[in-house]
Amino acid sequence: MSDAREAMIESLTEEYIRAGPAREMYGRLGELTVTSHSEDGMVTVTVGPRGQVRNIELDPRVYRKSSPSELSHSIKGEA
Missing domain, CATH: 1.20.5 (Single alpha-helices involved in coiled-coils or other helix-helix interfaces)
Incomplete structure (x- = not known):
């Protein structure tokens, strides 16, 4: 060579x-994954490296406490 x-x-x-x-x-x-919890602890969301939702956990009490629109805002992290 x-x-x-x-x-x-x-x-x-x-x-x-x-x-x-x-x-x-x-x-x-x-x-890499990141998990975040709502302020009240009722919603937990885990996302993957490209922002894709991997898991959503809802405390059963959330259905009694929140309206559908409030729940939607909580999941999206909106105030």
């Missing part, structure tokens, strides 16, 4: 190794 090819392969290998932690971190970011 020529010296130029060996140098290129070595350079690419070093670059690949240096990029390893960034690839790992990017992969872990894809697993």
Whole structure:
């Protein structure tokens, strides 16, 4: 193998190794979720890394306490 090819392969290998932690971190970011609770604790929403809703939990008491529109506002985080 020529010296130029060996140098290129070595350079690419070093670059690949240096990029390893960034690839790992990017992969872990894809697993990130955030959970938030309403002020009264009646609504819990979990979202994924791209903002997609993964889970919504409603305390059974919320149906007696809130109208449908109030519940909607609570889930969306509106005052």
